[in-house]
Amino acid sequence: MTMDDRDELRAWLLALRTPGLGPGGLRERLDAAGGDIRAALAQLSRDAARLGEPARAWLARPDEVQLAADLAWLAEPGHRLLRCTEVDFPPQLEHIPQPPAVLFVVGDTGLLLYPQVAIVGARGASAVGLAHARAFALAxxxxxxxxxxxxxxxIDGAAHVAALDAGAKTLAVVGTGPDRVYPRKHHALARRLAAQGALVSEFPPGTPARPDHFPRRNRIIAGLALGTLVVEAGLRSGSLITARLAAEQGREVFALPGSIHHPLARGCHRLIRDGARLVESATEIVETLTPAARMLGGELAARLGATGGAVAGPPRVASDDGVAPGPAEADGDTGYRRLLTELGHEPATLDELVRRTGRSAAALSSMLMILELEARVASLPGNRYQRLPGG
Incomplete structure (x- = not known):
């Protein structure tokens, strides 16, 4: 990390920890400053009195020990502060109310660009509900x-574990800092997610679990996903908040029906009465979300192309005729062929591929996503990639 990079990260952290600012206030100042965090911070310091005495005191004399600890956390391998001004910030989050200004990520940041389905439900789920969560996650x-x-x-944990056990892609959005685990029983799951998937948080390191954090967390889950599936939920379940937020964001909401005698079916039945799609198989979800997945891929391609990155086509989820064109071949881009050549036949990390190809990590993540969906490349633990036979 260069001194300039460190100074810019410090400016972001200083703004993020300013009391009373919030993601909306930070984004407003960034917009006014043309995306320059240092200029936004300078303006914030001039206007600090409007945010109150805690903000003024923090900006006048910030806690340097805290900021140093934040920077040390970000310097660790696999840790990143993903900022809304960066090309690989998830475009789907730009379309939600109160979008986050940053995301702290542990693991594979590229997963946030994939077409996603949220699977949520009751903490005290039944054995049948857990089995449904695993089956839908796998499919x-x-x-x-x-x-x-x-x-x-x-339900949350069952869906994550099913994906991890299958070597598939999964990410968790948490209501604590990225260095905290809640509930504590999920330390092993958190380690697997960090190694094979991603842990994502809007909150800076050290932030404990608080009741008001989880609705904020839920808006990001709903915002990242093209659709939200509720497997089991009581009438007071937090999963209904996620479903409501997804509906308000214009995303699809799916619910599994259950017995009229089962308390954890009542939340799903209410969702269905309110307009959620009743589903009995994952195929129904795939068919519904395929157009949105293609649109997301097109938006990502346009974003990367506008900034000089590699233009990757839409994600290759199931198409209407069961065969989607391979964008890596359809666009005739020699960049894909060069990437496969540089990857060779031994696993390589994303950082190694950045050095070999000279492309940005954001561009390579997009290209690797396409190659993986075309079964030409496989992702491995440790943010590594392996060329497949015939790839």
Whole structure:
């Protein structure tokens, strides 16, 4: 990390920890400053009195020990502060109310660009509900979707574990800092997610679990996903908040029906009465979300192309005729062929591929996503990639 990079990260962290600012206030100042965090911070310092005494005091005399600890956390391998000004910030989050300004990520940041389905539900789920969560997670990953959830007990954890056991893509959005694990019983799951998937948080390191953090977390789960599946939920379940937020964001909401005598079916039945899609198989979800997945891929391609990155086509989820054109071949881009050549036949990390190809990590993540969906490249633990036979 260069001194300039460190100074820019420090400016972001200083702004993020300013009391009373919030993601909306930070984004407003960034917009006014043309995306320059240093200029935004300078303006914030001039206007600090409007945010109140805690903000003024923090900006006048910030806690340098805290900021140093944040920078040390970000310097560790696999840790990243993904900023809304960066090309690989998830475009789907730009379309939600109160979008986050940053995301702290542990693991594979590229997963946030994949077409995702959120699977949520009761913490005290039944054995049948857990089995449904595992089965739907597995089927959806086989169709090309990543599984997003909140690492909570019950349905969330079952969906994550099913994807991890299958070597598929999954990411958890948490309501604590990225260095905290909640619930504590999920330390092993958190380690697997960090190694094979991604842990994502809007909150800086050291932030404990608080009740008001989880609705904020839920809006990001709903925002990242093209659709949200509720497997089991009581009438007071937090999963209904995620479903409501997804509906308000214009995303699809799916619910599994259950017995009229089962308390954890009542939340799903309410969702269905309110307009959620009743589903009995993952195929129904795939068919519904395929157009949105293609649109997301097109938006990502346009974003990367506008910034000089590699233009990757839409994600290759199941198409109407069962055969989707391979964008790596259809666009005739020699960049894909060069990437495969540089990858060779031994596993390589994303950082190694950046050095070999001279392309940005954002561009390579997009290209590797396409090659993986075309079964020409496989992702391995440790943010490594392996060329497949015939790839």
């Amino acid at each position: 959806l990953t086989e169709a090309g979707f990543a599984i997003t959830s909140g690492m909570a007990d019950g």
